[in-house]
Amino acid sequence: MITGKLNWDVLKKLLARNQGAIRSEVEKGGAVGEDCAVVNLGEEKLILSTDPVTAAAEDAGHIAFHININDIATTGARPLGIMVTILAPKEASLVDIEKVMRDISKEAKENDVMILGGHTEVTDAVNRMIVSVTALGTMDHGEDVVWTGGARAGDKIIVTKALGLEGTSILVSDFWEKSREVLSEEEMNAARAFSQELSVLKEGRLMRNMASSMHDITEGGVLGALWEVKEASGKGFRVEHEKLPVRDVTKKLCDAFSLDPLKLISSGSMLLTVEREEEALAILAKHGIEAHVIGEVLEEGSVLVKKGEEFHVDAPRRDEIYKLYD
Incomplete structure (x- = not known):
């Protein structure tokens, strides 16, 4: 099998056959395209999501925190806490493990999120550090959850910040020498700083x-x-x-590594569908968040327009970053 997420069709079939018990408290479970589950607790709703970091050797703790809190943010919920699992290879040192913990703790403190527990071990089952986080958030009972599946035909599609932020930061961290061949020192520093833009919590709360x-x-x-x-x-x-x-730095790196930036891991950018795009852009701009209208929701079809020509978009088989780890 190739590295990366399972094919969408395969995953849907596997999930359909392996759902476990059905609980009445669960308003909705995770599914293809829906990263969060919602549990009704009476006066409040509990929002849950989980994801590992497998494609980054550096800053794994920092990335793991944000990609999971970002999932909570997309529902409109308030982050509450996280559970953390760290699987370290035998070659790792205590310093390496502590750095992951320290990076997660720093981000958790800054975002008022509690580390509720987890598991840490050294194992020969992995050849690089694997960090998996489960995030929890809350909403009042009367609040509506924003679902990925809520997009409506005619809505405008907005993305925040820029595409490929996480992928770019991984490239300059894990493939430093080759990145230096195509980027100036100033550009290298700028690319590394992209890792500080990975949160979409602010836009999630605003929108x-x-x-x-x-x-x-x-x-x-x-x-x-x-x-x-x-x-x-x-x-x-x-x-x-x-x-x-x-961004130009991302384009240069993708050209050098033969990667498609449109299929490159892009934590830090939120995809929104809205009816009133001008109002949404104004709110985001007022709070210092870069945002761009890139297209619209249709009744059906998947179209990318390039230089006036329309191309059908198929489901990407895996993220571009994994090409570099094969």
Whole structure:
């Protein structure tokens, strides 16, 4: 099997056959395109999500925290706590493990999130550090959860910040020498700083009462995220290549590593579908969040327009970053 997420069709079949028991307290469980589950606790709702970091050797703790809290943010919920599992290879040192813990703790403190527990071990089952986080958030009973599947035909599609932020930071951290061949020192520093932009918690809180759907752009990049919204909502999309925000540093690195930035892991960028795009852009701009309208939701289809020509978009098979770890 190839590395990366399982194929969408395969995953749907596996999930359909392996759901466990059905509980009445669960409003909705996770599914393809829906990264969170919602449990009704009476006066409050508990929101849960989980994800590992497998494609980054550096900053794994920092990345693991944000990709999971980002999932909570896409529902409009308030983050509460996390559970952390660290699997370290035998070659790792105590210093390496402590760095992961310290990075997670730092981000948790800054975002008022408690580390509730977890598990840490050294094992020969892995050849690099694996960090897996389960995140929990809460909502009042009367609040509406924002689902990925809420996208409606006619909505405009917005992405925040720029695409490929996480992928770019991984490239300059894990493939330092080759990155230096194509980037200046100033560009290297700028690319490394992208790791400080991985949170979408702010835009999630701002847009929770306006967006019909919210989805953080992770593995598979923006095309993968668009496909997941399509699968969850049963709708389609049409986006314009020239409107997709990719920074020059990311373009240079993707050219050097022969990667497609539109299929590159992009934590730090939120995909939103909204009816009133001008109002949404104004709110985001007021709070210092860069945002771009890239297209619209259709009744069906998956279209990328490039230089006036329309191309059909298939589901990305895996994230581009994994090409470098094969």
